[in-house]
Amino acid sequence: MLGKTADGLFWMFRYLERNENTARLLDAGFRIALTRAAAAENEWASVLTTVGVKQAFQEKYERMETAHVIDFLLRDSSNPSSVMSMIQSARHNARLLRTALTRELWSATNECWLTLRELLARRVRERELPFVLSTIQQQNALLGGTLHGTMMRNDIFNFARLGTFLERADNTARILDVKYYLLLPSVSLVGSSLDNVQWETILRSVSAQRSYHRLHKGEVRPREIANFLMLDLRMPRSLAFCYSKIVDNLTHLAKVYEVRQPSFDQAETVYVRLTDRSIEEVFESGLHEFIQDFIRDNNALGRQIEKDYRFYG
């Protein structure tokens, strides 16, 4: 398989994953903006920080108005992380590596692009937002289903999955990075209604409300939320889950290529760190440091994979 193809796949699936995450964050933020107008600006600021585009946004707009944030995150072509820019890039990659994709997966990608292009051709009004976001999610689900239903489980699949899980881990970690202070036990407002809303928002932004409540019978506790998002191997957007998948895929690559690359060891180190301790121990040694180390190591792993598998000349 060509290094260029691995590169294209890896990033194609990072872009698609990022889109899904942006749609979720928008959904969670919009909920706050609707129900607690006073908290809206703050919430949008943290959404923009999580996506990593706050500075770019502020260069363009003075205030964190809901309509501007929606437009910037969904369809602004000057924002490389906007949903439209991302699907554009994902499809660009898909065109480049068409030969590696099944016909079905290519069609699903192309159709996703065609659908979003039409959907986002004009400014999205607030009352249309829920529909637009659910369409983005649906299109992504179609792509995910097509990937699973039609693609061979070979190195091509591995690079696609590595892209997905690296991006997803990054996204969950960024949410935690922006909101970690809400999860600290020292926060005195525990149990206040503001916290409850904030905690629900965190769960909502990783689509984990229902699963969490099912597990904890409706009791919302910051420690449990942190555990759920970081260490719970059953939760498909948790850091530990993402790393178990990353290690799986690197293991498969090591097996078929018959060589264990440095990225394998790096991923395993992170995985061990996510599975050999309890959430109490994480809190004791410092939640924020833990998350920041994680983000740094996750980025380093991405760079190492690019090197190990010769993405570039």
Add this chain to the structure above:
Amino acid sequence: MNFDEMFGTGETRRESYRDYHQWFESQDAAWLHRKSDEAETVFRRIGITFSVYGEEEASERLIPFDVVPRIISSREWSRLVRGIRQRVQAMNAFLHDVYHRQEILRAGRIPVELIAENDAFLPQMIGVSPPGNVYTHVVGVDIVRTGENEFYVLEDNARTPSGVSYMLENREIMLQMFPELFAQINVQAVGNYPKNLRRSLGNCVPRSCEGMPVIAVLTPGMYNSAYFEHAFLAGQMGAELVEGHDLRVVDGRVAMRTTQGYAPVDVIYRRVDDEYLDPLNFNPQSLLGVPGIFDVYRAGRVTIANAPGTGIADDKAIYSYMPDIIEFYTGEKALLNNVQTWRCSEPDALRYVLDHLSELVVKEVHGSGGHGMLVGPTSSNEELVAFRNKLETSPGKYIAQPTLSLSTTPILTKNGLDPRHVDLRVFVLVSPEEIHMTPGGLTRVALNKGSLVVNSSQGGGTKDTWVLEE
């Protein structure tokens, strides 16, 4: 009188269209139009597009598709096959000769300047013998028809002919849209083309190849107008789709950068022009090529398909000598007609062309895509004057041909069937084992009524092309 392939020169339906026409007559017109729209949606979804340089996403255009097939009887087809086979054989013999002993020049059958002063002649190829002595692994022969028994070769495309993916996708869509038609009418299959291409290329491996040949399709990249086709063929053949920067010369062989290091390639089906192959040996400005690839080629350690320098065989000035070339190498008269051609470099011919400009088609010797071309009968006075000036200033750049009355086949319009002019590109695969033609091809149709220009950049569309079983 214009020849229509469905109705001949009168009102009688021709035999090869009988079953189709019967079926057509019994269909509801609105339903056919719905099918036609549906086909377009499918093409868009699959992304069968050609890109236009310089623009962004909007630049991916669809080539209009007409749902009425163009039908060729098996008798007509076998006649074409014999003629094209003879022509392609002669073409390869000619290429070997001009790059070796040049007997045809010594015999005075074609003028030396025609080769020596031709940009398409690659001196670097002198004395090089490609594996299996095949120069043109893939040829696209453009055929036009003017009557019941009159077929002409309009052009031989021996460099990097494109369009085969449309042949395959057009059939695919017809099978999807009208499955019952194929149950009623026995149409020869075209779907084996990628498999045949792979086999044909695999039969031309260099000596250095061990085991299963590794084939790569070399594309200029995704902004090339035929990128879809490059990706399509690579995918169908199970070959890698590479760009110049994925390749490098390693240990005297051409190798591609894979996730496991550099891996040797045996056959490169290149869809880039000669001058972009190797910046060391050809165009030093090119960023597209692979430095040193030509040295590996000369050492017989990689196959490049088509061979560099094949352009000398499909040049429009050489074209006029094709009947002589065929006779010289095969000892037979050409089975297919050449269109009469005036070489404007010759004073007598130039005089004739200038006197009859409004009746002729004038083409640039090195032009393609229907650009830089004059269609006398449909041109304005200003255009004629402008071309007259061009011809007088640099006559050597042009050839002229009579305006052929191209055959028509009907397309589906709001008012039912309506005739439009068509041509046909036949795809030929050449290996030491055989010369193979896929029964079918790409029919291009001038969608504007009366127009003779079938190029997709100028209002042309395509049709599925059926060759009937015997």
